[in-house]
Amino acid sequence: MPQLGQQAEVVLARYALRAAAEGSIEVSLGQLLEETNLASEIGLLEGAGRIATFFEQVECELVPSVLSGNESTTRILRKSKGTREGDAKRFGDEIERGEHTEQEFKSTLLFDLKKQVHKPGLDGAEYRSDAVLFAALKTVAAFLNVRGGVLFIGVADDGTPTGIEADFGLLKKQQNIDGWELELRNQVEAHFFDGRKVSNYLSVTYATLGGKRVARVQVAPRKALSCVRKSSTDNYQVYARQGNSSKEIPIEYLEEFVLERHQ
Numbered sequence: 008m009p010q011l012g013q014q015a016e017v018v019l020a021r022y023a024l025r026a027a028a029e030g031s032i033e034v035s036l037g038q039l040l041e042e043t044n045l046a047s048e049i050g051l052l053e054g055a056g057r058i059a060t061f062f063e064q065v066e067c068e069l070v071p072s073v074l075s076g077n078e079s080t081t082r083i084l085r086k087s088k089g090t091r092e093g094d095a096k097r098f099g100d101e102i103e104r105g106e107h108t109e110q111e112f113k114s115t116l117l118f119d120l121k122k123q124v125h126k127p128g129l130d131g132a133e134y135r136s137d138a139v140l141f142a143a144l145k146t147v148a149a150f151l152n153v154r155g156g157v158l159f160i161g162v163a164d165d166g167t168p169t170g171i172e173a174d175f176g177l178l179k180k181q182q183n184i185d186g187w188e189l190e191l192r193n194q195v196e197a198h199f200f201d202g203r204k205v206s207n208y209l210s211v212t213y214a215t216l217g218g219k220r221v222a223r224v225q226v227a228p229r230k231a232l233s234c235v236r237k238s239s240t241d242n243y244q245v246y247a248r249q250g251n252s253s254k255e256i257p258i259e260y261l262e263e264f265v266l267e268r269h270q
Contacts, residue, residue, distance in 0.1 A: 063087075069084055144235050
């Protein structure tokens with residue numbers, strides 16, 4: 008690792024620890040260069056390269072990379088994708104606290120378990136539900152627009168692990184965790200305005216609880232307003248957290264909400 012001064016190492020380590028704790032955080036290259044004094048000490052290009060190398064060594068990454076955009080471009084600092092298996096005890100401890108402003112549970116991403124109870128024996132594809140999917144997506148939108156949060160998928164409202172395995176049969180190709188996460192990110196990209204950027208604010212880890220695979224989706228807060236829509240023919244909507252639920256912000260209150268976000 009290229010030599011960094013003590014101040015630069017402390018600053019970058021602090022950011023890496025925050026990214027590890029929160030899943031991902033927003034930051035600009037200019038902000039990092041200023042706080043570390045690297046731009047003035049060794050120049051912008053060399054400083055940017057050393058920042059990227061430091062984060063790589065501590066298993067973090069900047070998205071987009073330092074090779075894209077400019078100093079003011081908003082980037083996401085997050086743990087590298089290689090660390091996907093979460094701590095089952097941590098999952099359990101968090102789930103025990105129940106749903107609240109910064110945490111919500113969804114039984115599945117795609118599969119309608121209630122429909123299966125009321126109408127058993129249907130073809131598997133008939134249990135795929137746009138309403139179930141959108142319930143998860145609007146929660147992501149609400150977390151993005153407020154203080155961030157954690158969405159557990161594969162957990163019932165009462166905290167009982169239901170698992171995401173029911174979703175696997177609705178996936179077209181990889182019917183496993185890799186395919187499931189790809190589906191989640193594809194749906195985020197399809198339903199959100201600026202969906203590709205929004206996907207970078209999601210960090211997903213997994214653990215087995217009660218024999219069921221549970222996904223923990225850490226959603227980082229976003230400075231830009233995040234808008235989501237139910238389908239390609241619908242208008243975009245803005246959601247925010249109110250207690251332990253996600254509520255749409257009516258158009259007449261949108262300006263007030265935007266102003267409050269930046270206070």
